[in-house]
Amino acid sequence: MENMETLLFLLLTMLLMVRNCADGTYRGALAEQVGEVVGQVVEQHLSDCHLVLVDTTTQSPLMRSGLGVTVLEAWWVFFQSQPARDFLLERLWGDATLTCCALLIHLDNKISSNILTFKFLEWCELWRHPQTVVVAVGGTAGMEAVLLDQNLRNTVYALYLTLQNLTLHSLDSRQGPLHNTRLGRGGTTKEGKDAHVRVYGRCLYCNKGDAQVQLLHRGNLTSGLHGFNLFPDQMDNFWGHTFRAVTLRYMPFINYEQDGAEPGTPRTPLDSLNIRMLDIIASHFNFTYEIREPWDRNWGTPAGGGNWTGIVGTLQHEQADFSLDLTVTASRSLVVDYSRVYSNDPIVIITLKPAPLPRNLALTRPFEGEVWMSVIVCTLALGIILWLQQKVWSWAASGRSVRLIPAFLNSWAMLLMEPVETIPTNTTGQVLVGWWLLSCVIITTAYRSSLIAHLSVQSKYPPINTFQDLLNLDGWSWGSTDLQGTFFLYFNESSDPDLQAILRGIEIYEMDKGLERVMQGGFSFIHIQSYVTTEMARLYTDKFGNTPLYIGIMKYLAFGGNAWGFRKGAPFTRQISMMKERLIEAGLLNLWQDDVLKTYLKHSREERGREDPLLFTGMRVSSIQFSPECNRQRPRIHGVE
Template sequence: MSPSLSLRVLWPLVSLAVVTEEVCGIRSSGGLGGLSVGGSVHQVDVMVSQVVENHLAGCHLVLATTENNGTLSSSILRRLLDIGQARVLVEVSKLFSQDQPVRDHLLQKLWGDGRLTCRALVLVVDSHNTHLLLRFVEASRLWLRPDIPTVVISGSSVATSILHHTSLRNTIHLLYLALENVTHMRPIVKTWLRRGTTGKDGGERVRAFQRCLYCDRGEMGVQLLQRSNLSAPNHWEDNILFSDHLDNFMGHTFRVVTLVYFPFITYDKDATHPEGPVSPLDSLDVRMLDAIAAHLNFTYEIREPWDGTWGVPLAGGNWSGIVGTLQHEQADFSLNLTPSPARMEVITHSRIYTHDPLVIVSLKPGPLPRHLALKRPFVDEVWIMVIVCTSSAGVILWLLQKVWSRWAAQRSIRLDTALFYSWGVLLQDSPGSPPANISSQVCVGWWLLFCLVVTTAYRSSLIAHLSVQSKFPPVNTFEDLLSREGWSWGGLVLWGTTFLYFNQSSDPVIQEVYKQMPTYEVEQGMDRVLSGSFSYVTVKSYTKIDIASLYYDEYGNTPIHLGATEYPVLGGNSWGFRQGAPFLSQFRRTKQRLIETGMVDHWMDDVIKIKVRQIRESRSGEGARMASEVEDGQVVLSLDHLQGVLYLLLLGYVVAFLALVGENMTFRHVARLQPSQTTMKESHAGISFSSG
């Protein structure tokens, strides 16, 4: 930090701007009235210290001056030190003589720690350097801090340029102390005179004016607060200082920018004046805006953005659409607008009041083919387990009989016979008599228990699957879209934060979905959905209206399925405000009351119900575009339900026929190899486990 610039960062949050006509003296021909240097400086620093002590105590105080000798600023600084007020001293002329990096660093540190709750700015400048003062105020970005009160001490020659300067356009509390008659300033609303004072007070008088933003029939005005003698003691304990809390905007007309986004906002446009104000219609944001306007006493005028878009970044740090309109302060605030980190760098948002996530719209899952009904009671893993266990049981039974026959010198059984026996037990039709040895009987007993459990489970599950038709799994997530074969999807026309959500997402799944997602209007997308094998990605508010009004029959049935997973688009829905808007806190408080009382949710449901009813009435007699299939509670099994077992029977006949062909071919082949053999040994017709 340059040693020529005295800057100490201490504690505060109020802007106190002190401007004097002359620094080292007061000219007799004008300026502040011809008082001696010592007397005027003493009285001014006393008044400033009284204002600070009674109204700005404990604030982080920034004292900036353009004086060359610094007589008045030094006196004010000593007075502030006497009352124990923390301060930062800035010599404005030396600040702007610094290199740009040093200057930017100092200005960043100007307002102190972010944890501060009160700040103040004191500016001391002569009339020849008013432009330098206002340049400093602009560079300090005071317009972004509307809650910082400002006190100005000056003569009439610079009053208008300071009170109406753009750098102070958002300052709510601006106090002007004039050390002479300010004849060209018109006091507005009220004039407060201290008891015992008259217009004939001796000596030079000081007049306290307060600049108010909306007091002159909703526009900026000036109020005369007090008139007293400069040489007389002054008291500033009254609550008239910094008393404007903007609870009444006195009929001020706010400029509102928005686009149609039902159920949040809708309006009618004048075809003859497309760029003029629009006429708002019943919608959620309009109801909220009317309630806030009635509470805070203001009116509004709604227009569309110049390019008809919500807002995306452009070159040079500018934005298009609604965001760009607020960025360049061509409107005071917007209605429904989704906040994003990039947008919040150029505009301010109020509290989130609702959410409108993305959802996946598809047809309800269709029924699975009935010819596989016999297989569905068990999953593939269970079927594999049953086949392996049944085959293993036959092999184990054959091995037990093989070992027993050697020990007992009895006849064993063939492997195919044991396999048929295990499968026969599973199918509840075991062939032949049970084995004679104990080890095989134990094996068969446990196998019977296993078969009892498996067949009972299969039978009950089969009844359920035949009675209630199984369906394909629904499409609920973006992962489902990518994993389903032969499936396609599309989305709503992307704009604003919906476009940013897909375009700037780092999620590979979302990137892949976006890469393969064409855009459709809502009606076109829903027609594709009804044709099957297609999903439509849209916002949930659209689905509430379109599906309820067009795709439900009189019994409440619909063919449409909404994905269970909702994808929030950034933070939610709020209103956008130009940066530094002095009325933001009042809007926030009033909206918070509407949210806490449940009015926002109630209005949203009511607006949607009214819209759905209007659409249904306009389509009276047309019916729903597609009704869902509804089955009776009592299901009678038909050939359609039992087609699986018929296919299985047909498959068995085909296998038997192929076996017959195979046997015939085998017989002929063996007959050729053994032409002398005219007869074949007869095969055993039965199965017996009894010992010979």
């Protein structure tokens, strides 16, 4: 009991006071004995807990046991407004200053009171708190009905204390709907010296995987319950219980036989990462499992009214126990519990590898367009400046002038490193030509070195890495498979204008058809990385790892990553999650994932290798059958065969 972590919502539930005689009143000694038994349980196991007594009479003998309790009348809850109910529910499930909470519910043998109390348990959603401890006190006749009640279906620890040779009955006075009390404790009196106490426990999976009531202790009241372990650990063995797993095929994480069966029918699991993990966990905890697809073959999207479709909806309505792979989102967390995230699978863009640039433009490729424009402008400007400078000098010195066309040609000749026949004789012109020659040396040297580099390594078109790159291309299209699950939520719930533009232009293809469309060019395929790369490796990668497809370097993370999903209140979530964490921390997942992928690809290539000879044989048979038709003599027409 001390080893239970996190908030231990304890429920000293259903102190069922079953009256065995008709006088209708508690006698003081018997009330003290009831409080004494429960007090021993609280002292030994629940001493640090916040105690709440839910009663239909407000005269529970527990109020005389010396326990500090908050009393809540069950009938009063159903006559309150919603804000008042929310406040009571907050008070019910815990005190932040204490490590745990205990809910005490007192029932008598009146049918109306019992129905009211069980209705209260349903209202407070006891099934959402699997680590809650349930302790009941009552007659032997009601023991199994209490411990096997549907409201306790997820409760790990449940006790039932029955006192024999006692007459139990209730008082009728009222003390108000919600108040605190701490009363003195009395001892065991002579009237109860021969009373015996039996402690029954609820074991979730001991009956070949089903719930079972077990006798934990039997003794007299004077000896008490000291030294007995009333809360044995029962979650290390599920006794062959069959868990229901809901999932969809998602290589390399999940794989099973696709035999065309209807959704909801069991599937035969195949080697994959999650199946390997599940087999190890099942062997450790001694349970079996069945894998099924959701009825609509969807991962899970909101369906309105707080309901979900697909895997999430299946878990929400408790039609399955857990899912092997589910992306973590804030909205899903309201209806599904998660284990630790074990994989982040981003959205990527698949295109053809960038093609080489045209060879006929190799001479212009060393410089960008802006550089070429600058060189041309500077060359033209130099010719004009040189012509004007010589014109002014010839007018001032009465010398020979230079015409405009030769000035332009001389500037181009110097750029092309060609000899110039006429050089200015004046100092100003020589300085101008000298600076231009130096500039031409720098430009031509840079051009030649860049040209050699471009001719040595073939340049390619820029790759498509982002959604913005897709939108910037004219005449380009893109697509994906049918948008489901978080893939659908990622695009539909985003306010990013780029994502909205991508969504408006997306085309829907099957995976193999989409990749085939990529191979035709002018098209990109958007999908989850792990799944699409597996199909790429299977369909378009040779044995040396060469593929014509390109994966964009930009990875778009969709929400919080992949984890296992569990139905709310599942009592086994903590045990399976901890075992799964041990596998993650041991570093086995990466090793297994690589091995699963290699095995899958090898098997796929072998299947394709067996199909090729059959295809060749079929072609040969058809050609043999067609040969007589080809060799049959045709009639001559105008002397020509």
